[in-house]
Amino acid sequence: MTTLTIKFHGYQEDILQRIMSAGIAETKSEAIRMALLKLAVDIGIIDEIKLLKGMQKKLAKDRLSPDEILKEISSVKNESVSG
Structure with missing residues (x-):
């Protein structure tokens, strides 16, 4: 760190x-x-796809529901598109 x-x-x-x-x-x-x-x-x-997949794995380890994972991925995609 x-x-x-x-x-x-x-x-x-x-x-x-x-x-x-x-x-x-x-x-x-x-x-x-x-x-x-x-x-x-x-x-x-x-790579954005690798980043999103990595985030999805981390969120899954944190025991979030599939809906919460999709919401987080959608949020990151929207930031990437609108930014």
């Missing part, structure tokens, strides 16, 4: 607050991790 201290000002700080206010992420750290994954998918570093 890597620990970073990052200072955000102005527009970047506003973006983080909007993400948290919208309930997309619970913390700034979570928002940054989500953005990093989105960037990696967008520029082709990781």
Whole structure:
């Protein structure tokens, strides 16, 4: 695990607050991790299908219902399409 201290000002700080206010992420750290994954998918570093399958496996291990798993996958797909 890597620990970073990052200072955000102005527009970047506003973006983080909007993400948290919208309930997309619970913390700034979570928002940054989500953005990093989105960037990696967008520029082709990781495959979106493999990412979604990995998330599905993790959610299954967490013992979520199939409906909850589909909702989580749908949420990630929508973020990838609309972002």
